[in-house]
Amino acid sequence: MPSRDGPATHRIARAGVSSYPRSVARSNDEVAALLAEYADLISITGGDAFKARVYEKAARSVGGHPADVSALDAKGLREIPNVGASIAEKILEYVRTGRVSAVEELRAKIPAGVRRLTRIPTLGPKKAWVLYEELGISSVEELAEAIRDQRLRDLKGFGPRTEENILHGIELLRSSSDRVLLDVAAGLAEDVLAALSQVPGCLRSAYAGSLRRMRETVGDIDVLTAAVDPEPLMAAFTELPDVTEVVAHGRKKSTVRTTKGLSVDLRVVPPDAWGAALQYFTGAKAHNIRTREIAVHQKLRLSEYGLFDAETGEKIVSKTEEEVYARLGLPWIPPTLREDRGEIEAGLRGELPDLVEESRIRGDLHTHTDLTDGLAPLEEMVAAAARRGYAYYAVTDHGPALAMQRMTDERMLAQRAQVRALDGVYGRRGRRRSGGGMRLLHGVELNIGPDGSVDWPEDFLAGFDLCVASVHSHFNQSHREQTRRLVRACENPYVNIIGHPTTRIIGRRPALDADWDEVFAACARTGTALEINARPDRLDLRDEDILRARRHGVKFAVDSDAHAVIHLAAMRYGVGTAQRGWLTGDDVINTWPEARLRRFLRKGRTRRGAGRPAA
DNA sequence: GCCGTTTTCGGCCCGACTGTTTTCAGTCG
8 A cells, every 4th residue: 555654554553444354454444544544634634623533433343344445436425324425535546546635635744753743652643743833743753852852841832841751752652563453464465465375386275373372462464385396486476565664585484574564474394394394483482492302302303394313314294283292292282272371281180271272262342333432223132133143232432421432321222222122033933943042132331430420320230131340541640549440340239340450452551550450359359241342452351461351260251342334353362362371161151051150240249130021 | 513202492410629829721531
């Protein structure tokens, strides 16, 4: 994609627009990024704030739109929310020419670095513009230097605390800028695999490395292929459309840099070395060191080419990972566990967990509609959930405490009536066929206030089938206050799930400062589940927290927190994170049959009718 | 620039927090 902003557009700290599943054409992402950039440029230059907001909203709608925008005509485009005549025309221009003149004009006025300044937390478009206009600052580096030289002191609206906050923001930006979010890496890797698998002579292909292990961020992508003759694969690889630079080009290994700023390594191995190579390149390094040590103790030698007799050099096994692990006395270890966090010992004892898998997820318990900040109407979200084969599905729009969502009792109750009506349709529909239908749960995402209270009193909450409760503000409370707040939310008999518990946003916002062991203990004690929010920029709880919470006996819910149909597919990243936390199906409430789930949702409630479906 | 039980113009999510101010602008969710 032609972008003045360059490759860093997709880096974590500035991943403003990102649509995770690959079922969506990439042109939607490109157009969304362009519209978002235009919105930023309007804001920075002091343009009409409402106009900027429309472009922002249009960017989100396009990013979340299920159809490929490059295949739509003007009429089709205008059916996308927030896309009218003007934006439709710009999208058509982009599809036709690869550029949008209005965006080009604004880009000519503002160096790309100025927009990058707004990625610094606490530094918005207005301050960025002042810095550029008054001091000519157009990069993060220049800004850091200007602060060192105390040149911000004389600017109106900039004081010592502002300097401090900006410096802290720059630190945050820098510490995360060399890795990308999981969905960006997965999308690129899947594109590369799709292209390489078409090359004649390509016998197998897969991605390995931290992406296969589903680490929350990815530094570069390792792609592995099996072929007798590597040349055609290497040639095709270095000529992929995403490639901006060929860093290395050899027979066994090539490295390229891509438009997303991410490096991709391709390794071509002989077909009979596939298993050993996949094991080797999946890592993690610490896991590989352990497996090689085990090999050495057995007078063996393990490399990417196979497992060999250390003395004779004779190859023993190499075709599959299973064979390699088996010969070492280990069961096959799922990639998400390969971090040397006890998986070797557990494997040796035959006690690896029976990990939760995406196919075992029976429903999504945290999703939104356009009643609040979602993009799709209830009917569309529910239809999409049914297509995923779920046995149950919860609609959990925001309560009134998030003032921006304009929720009222009446609107919530009206939605409930709609949900009940749809439940009648979907529940029955399935029962007539085989295997049962999809039951709909009416829920809410409550806001946890600074004191731990939530949006509604208990008698109103009793009407919901389930309540997710999450923190959306007051991130800087003291350790003690934050802990008390979360514990109090758990103690509410109607709160079933703590949504995105730490509220961290990868590369942009740190986790809340709380006594998590105390919070986890409260969850276990009160029968409150912790969410594993599957959005790639959240993945909250993260793997280490899950491991810790699990020891308290907490149950978990892996939720997409979908705000659009396509976001439902983010479930895979949540499941990957749950696996990294060693969770089994029994640990995850939304793998349970409906009846068991409903029992869990009743929690400590005394009132009858709470948590039950309407007849 | 988009949208409409507010309907072809006049609104557009709105409240809290922070840091800068002395009455408010910028940022965030």
